[in-house]
Each structure stands twice: as structure tokens, then as C-alpha cells.
Amino acid sequence: MLSQPNPKVFKILCLHGIGTNCEILKLQTASLRQHLPSGCTYDWYPGLHPSPPAPGIREAFGTSHQCFSYFDGSAKGGMEAVDKLADHLLTHGPYDAILAFSMGGALAATLLLRPDQQDPQVREAKSKIKSVVFLSSIMPSGWDELESGRVTFLKANRVSEENKIAIPTVHAWSNKDVHYPGMAKQVMNMCKQETRVEVKHGAGHGIPSVQGEASELARVITHMLERL
Template sequence: MLGSQMRRRKPRILCLHGFRTSGEILKKMIGKWPAAVLENFDFDFPDAPFPAKGKSDVEGLYGPPYYEWYQVNEVECSNFEECIAYIEDYMVKHGPFDGLLGFSQGGMLAAVLPWMQREGVAFTKVPKIKFLIIISGFKLRELKHGPPKLLVNAFSAPVACPSLHLIGEKDFLKEVGFTLLKSFVKPSVIHHSMGHTVPKLDENGQETMLKFIEKIQEMFSQDPWIALGPKAAL
């Protein structure tokens, strides 16, 4: 029988960084959020499998090394299947993970992963992802040679797991971020005034984030092995 003071594990989040950055960089960016948010989860920040093949937009702000999940141009997307296999293998070896957080290119991957899992095209070896936090997310652009095989008919039906989307007023991906919302059932949204970055949370953003955490808390309340931090922290 579990004692009332026994420490229970917090929901674990796999965090997928942006294009030509790194897990360590995303960790530093997320670290700007208030403790009232961060203390509710255990975060894991892996690096993407491929070293950056060009200049990083964060040079001068954050040091190397830099990595990328896949490569894409107007014609085709390369290394996508290898990227998905890498993430699934990481989840098997280092999981289980309860949710995903993704920024930019990592946000694209986080957004589509529950759909791939539901359709049985990937992530069949890991537990069901229960929630998403997507920052500057997007859908993969239309390509001359068509989408990667794993993404044929992507988002053919809306994704039902709870999702929180952070969209910046000055983000060059703002419009595609709004388009992505249509692929989710009742998504929560934080609007911020910044560009393509992980924003600090203002009062309204923090309130929305904490309400989302409460929703996750309710979802996990029946599991005796998972608990968020005390509500007093909220």
C-alpha cells in the first residue's frame, strides 16, 4: 500500500529541439519559464541524429554543436524515416515518456507523432503519447516528390490528445501555426508577442499553461504511479 507521503514520479516529457540547434539549447530556452511550470514535469532533451549541414540561426546566441532532425527543400524530404526510427529507439531505451514538447522542426515532429502512433505507421513500440506542447509548430510543406511515406495522409483525422500551442505574433511560421490548430481537437493556445523562439510566459501565458497542466493533472489523477506537483505550486 502506497504511503501518502511517497514520492511519485512526475509525467515525463521528451523535448525535441529546433533545426540546427540542440537539446542543450532547448533546455536553456525552456529554462526561462517559471518554476511553477517547470517543477511539474521531468524533461528529457536529446540531440537530433544528424549534425547540422549548414549555418545555424542561433550562432552568436548559443554555442555549438548543432543538429538537425531531417533535411527538406522544395522537392523532397530526406532522412525522415531515419529520424523517426531514431526517436522511437530513443523512446524505447530512455522512456517511458508521457508527453512531447517540440520547438519548430521538433514541433512539427511532436505534432504528427500521435497521428503516426494512432495509424500504426510508427511508434508502435512505445506507450501512447498523452499530451503535447508545441512551440512554433507546423505541418511539413507540400513537396514536388510528395511527402515521406510515413506522412502520406497525415492528419487525415484530427488528433484528440490534449495539446497546447505557442504561437508568436512576429513568428514567420505564425500562419502555418494557426493552420496546424485545425488538426487537433480543442487545442489550447498561448499567443505571445515575440518571433520564432521559445517565449517567456507573461501573466496570461502562464495562466493558460497552468490551466493546461491542471488538465493533465486530472488525466493522470487515477494513475497511482504518476502525479504532478502539489496544487499549491500552481
């Protein structure tokens, strides 16, 4: 009997949303990950700043979870969060994909859109990311604003074509997102059109978990991974 070939291994870094944690993200992505290639391995990157639970988290996952954010709400804290993610990538990367939900998407996008012309370490950290799956992402912060002490959302019309995220990206978002309406589409428009794929779903500000939506999103992600 012929032996079956080993599945290709894809290394994925997972970033949770504000007011949640890695254990909750595991539950939120369980249906999706069931449909991803069996060779995927997952690193779960925790936020360190205590945060109130995001809307709906207590109702869905109970009151026993301690919830976190990746930054403390200040401009300095935002810069430190991006630097810590860059350090993690330099130490533990490369990753075939970042799987990033909500604030996790904003964190990844802030790093990828950060200027790196004068900073070879930042350039090297960004090179450790081969692709990104943005799940109901919120908008990133502009690096210039953070350096000036301001925490503001970066809008897509302020990202020039040459500075857009050029690596392959998947953008899963919903017209029913009432918490951060339109933000995921803004993030999508910060990525180059020729390397991005859009997947709409009905989960609001969440991650598709119903069978048809989860399997379709997984199909698109798998196609991206296999073409890296």
C-alpha cells in the first residue's frame, strides 16, 4: 500500500481582539480551523494589558476569562506593542500567515504599514510575514501620528499605492458589523488590489462559525497558503 504524503506544514501566528484572550480566540476560530489544512500549526500571541471584556464576550464565553489588550491606549503603548510584535517575528518567525481578529488586525497592519527605509530591523520583521488573514479588522494607527503622541485611526485614502500592503491578504468582514462599521473595508483598501481577496460573511463583528461560511473562508485561506 502506498503511504500518504505528509501534509504541508503552514505556520500561523494568531492575534486576538481587544477585550478577549488567546483561549477565547481558539474557541472563536475552532470552526474555521477545522476546515484549514491539517498541517497548520498555530502560535497564540497574547496581549498583556488587562481590559474589560469586549461586547458579547461574557454572554458567549462566561465570566471566568481574564481579558486583555495589546496596548494601554496611549501612543507610546501603541508603539511598544508594534515593537514587541516585531521582536516576536524576529525571534520566532517566519510565519506563513498571521490570522488576526479585530484589534489583532490593526496591530498587524500598523506594523506592515510602518515606514522601514531607515530601520533594517523593522524591514526584516515585516519580511517574516508571508500573508495575513484579516478577520473583522479594525483600522490601524498611523506611525507618524503615534510618534507625535497621537492615537488616531489611519484612513485608507492616506496610504499611497506604493505604500500599500503588498503581501497576499484575505479580508473577512460583514455588513452587519455594528461595533466597527466600515473599518474592515478600510483595512482592505490599504492592501494592494492584486494581492487581496474579500470574503463577506454574516457574523457581524466576529469570525464566521456556521458551516457554509467557515468552510468557504477556509477554502480561500487555503488557496492563498498553497500559492505562497
